[in-house]
Amino acid sequence: MNETSPTRRPDKTYSKHIMLTAFGWEKIEAWAKVNGLNFSAAIETLALMGLDDERSSYAIPALRATTLQGIRLSFNRIARLLSDIAIETAVSRTMSEGIMLQLIRELASEHPDDFVAMVRIPRDGRNQLHQRIRSLHDDIKNNAEQDAIRRIKQKKSVTLVQALFDGPEEEQMHG
Numbered sequence: 001m002n003e004t005s006p007t008r009r010p011d012k013t014y015s016k017h018i019m020l021t022a023f024g025w026e027k028i029e030a031w032a033k034v035n036g037l038n039f040s041a042a043i044e045t046l047a048l049m050g051l052d053d054e055r056s057s058y059a060i061p062a063l064r065a066t067t068l069q070g071i072r073l074s075f076n077r078i079a080r081l082l083s084d085i086a087i088e089t090a091v092s093r094t095m096s097e098g099i100m101l102q103l104i105r106e107l108a109s110e111h112p113d114d115f116v117a118m119v120r121i122p123r124d125g126r127n128q129l130h131q132r133i134r135s136l137h138d139d140i141k142n143n144a145e146q147d148a149i150r151r152i153k154q155k156k157s158v159t160l161v162q163a164l165f166d167g168p169e170e171e172q173m174h175g
Contacts, residue, residue, distance in 0.1 A: 013040065035065040 020028070032042030108115040121130045121137075 018043075034069075037065075 028042050028046065029039060031037075031046065032039050035042065035045075037045065104115070104119060107118055111118050121133050123134070125131055
């Protein structure tokens with residue numbers, strides 16, 4: 001079934017002439033269009049919902065359309081958030097690789113014949129300098145991780161993520 005075409009109701013329908021104001025007509029027409037219903041089905045669905053009728057078959061097309069719209073909107077927001085994360089990750093990786101290459105280049109300039117051996121830090125624990133280097137490395141990693149966790153927990157970061165799920169789609173563009 002095409003989502004844009006009005007949904008047919010499963011029961012036989014009967015003709016009834018009603019009078020509506022222009023305002024009411026426009027509101028019902030807009031609701032019908034958003035929910036993929038024809039005008040008569042929209043009026044009946046809205047009336048039954050207002051009367052708390054428990055026959056859900058009339059509301060199913062409207063509920064389906066509303067649910068799909070919500071899923072689509074959430075998916076788009078999550079996809080945009082994941083895209084931002086991927087970009088930040090790529091930037092971080094590029095910067096880290098550049099720094100590492102620069103450090104290796106500096107070491108190679110100072111020790112052109114044995115820089116490869118000097119770059120290696122064995123894990124055997126016999127060399128005190130290597131132990132200190134590994135310890136510093138672990139401290140740097142732990143500090144970087146704690147800083148990342150702190151940034152994520154900041155209200156500003158949480159507010160941005162929350163806005164992706166709460167705000168209108170148009171406001172979610174970067175800016």
